[in-house]
Amino acid sequence: MKAQAAVVTGRDEPWRVVEIDVAPPAAGEVLVEWHAAGLCHSDEHFRSGDRVAPGAESALYPMVGGHEAAGIVAEVGAGVTTVAPGDHVVASFSPICGRCRYCASGRGALCNGNKDFMLRGQLVDGAHRHHLDGEPLYLMAKLGTFAERTVVAERSVIPIPEDVPFAAAALVSCGVATGWGSAVERAETRPGDVVVVVGCGGLGISAVQGARSVGAREIVAVDPLPLRRDGAKSFGATRTAASVDEARGIIADLTDGQGADRVILTPSVVTPEILHAGLDVTGKDAVLVVTGMGPFGEAPVPLDIGAFALLNKQIRGCLFGGMDPRTATPRLLDLYRAGVLDIDSMITRYPLSDIGTALADQLEGRNLRAVLECHGG
Ligand SMILES: [Zn+2]
Ligand SMILES: [Zn+2]
Structure with missing residues (x-):
């Protein structure tokens, strides 16, 4: 299938919104329609290349950015049990294993299984399911949420209640929690x-x-x-x-x-x-x-x-506020619903096609957090 996505093709190149090819989810994967994606400075580190080692460009670009997001599961691959089509989810750039000593002691953001989460390829099998003109795409944190839809691991999403607005939920998945x-x-x-x-x-x-x-x-x-x-x-x-x-x-x-x-x-x-x-x-x-x-x-x-x-x-x-994403997400969403945590006032919305303006506004302090509306409906 096709999807609009914001792609950067080289160090310090601008985001370009292009049409990419997305393959169906394999076993252990889900297709997510991203409704809201926050612009986090980690994306900017990767776009500008200031966190990219010299010579590492070919491992990263072309790249679909984005790792702070919320959306709806559209399709699930074989063996997926924790979410179903129609479920609302947030992205989790810390896809915890649940079994290592860090996960077992409530420090899931430091999961030993996360050591490869910035490398190329899908989390489940290292293959590529996203291409631009036949060329495989790198997905930021194995998520690539600056897109209408991407295929991610079941472990890379956390279910959320349906009454939480996507934009607020998106921010909880990285910036607010951190x-x-x-x-x-x-x-x-x-x-x-x-x-x-x-x-x-x-x-x-x-x-x-x-x-x-x-x-x-x-x-x-x-x-x-x-x-x-x-x-x-x-x-x-x-x-x-x-x-x-x-x-x-x-x-x-x-x-x-x-x-x-x-x-x-x-x-x-x-x-x-x-x-x-x-x-x-x-x-x-x-x-x-x-x-x-x-x-x-x-x-x-x-x-x-x-x-x-x-x-x-x-x-x-x-890292991730020193918390476990699976327990921190519902806790922070409860604080949001109780009015203790004001996320809505932090948000300025932009269509995905305006990612360049969103980024410029954020870098120059004209917004507190830009949120891209990715899925066109
Ligand atoms: Zn982030
Ligand atoms: Zn773990």
Whole structure:
């Protein structure tokens, strides 16, 4: 069958919406009609190539982007038992095995079975079921959700209730979970904490909401773009600043010069300067969470060992908010339905054909999260 899809053909090439060929689902696979797909900065890392190793281009391009999405199962392959045609689902870029030590201990995002999820080919058999003019296509995170429909593994989708709007559900599948979990699970924000969130796109706004929901006393939102700072305020930030340097005085005032309790780095790209500035405003026995990614091949960053040995500071990484996608998804959707988590106000919608505008708007801070409407009906 045919499908419209946004494809990038080489490093730093623009997205092009083209017609691709999609083969039927094989055993253990499902065909999903994607109704909403969020633009996550991970897609941009792959499009721009700043996370692509030199020489690795042929393994990635041409590529169908997208990994943060929701849709409807249209068809299932042999042996599929957990979803049926008509079921509403979200994409899961962490297709957990359920059996390894990480899955068994509730840390499914770190599943040992995920080590190949960025490689070419379908998850179930490594074959290709998506082609452009006869050429096999790479699917971002084995999902490729910037498309009307793609064939993905049964493990790569998680069922959701039908009453949740697709766009909100889509954001829960990556950005909202990652940001919210950064503040709640990885930073372990506690009531009364002073929290700093650096970078206030979809991830940062979700981190602000997470920090607010567990009772942070003050939330300092840092972003160079005014719309993002205003957005952060409307979602619960108490102070804003254009840079960590500008925030330094605010943080000192709020903490008697001790530094923040939790600092969360969610900028588009974590540079060594941002890491150092973040660590600098992190207080004693406090936690710095690194959620955003650095550019590929970035030189190792020197760190002040005394900050750890003498001040008890911690730096923690963060994948999918440190949560298990199968348990986090229904939990976050419940918070959304209860009105604790505001996802709708984060969303600006674009048709799939306007992905170029959506991306430009997102990079220039004219939206908080672009959501593509992929399936034409
Ligand atoms: Zn993402
Ligand atoms: Zn596993």
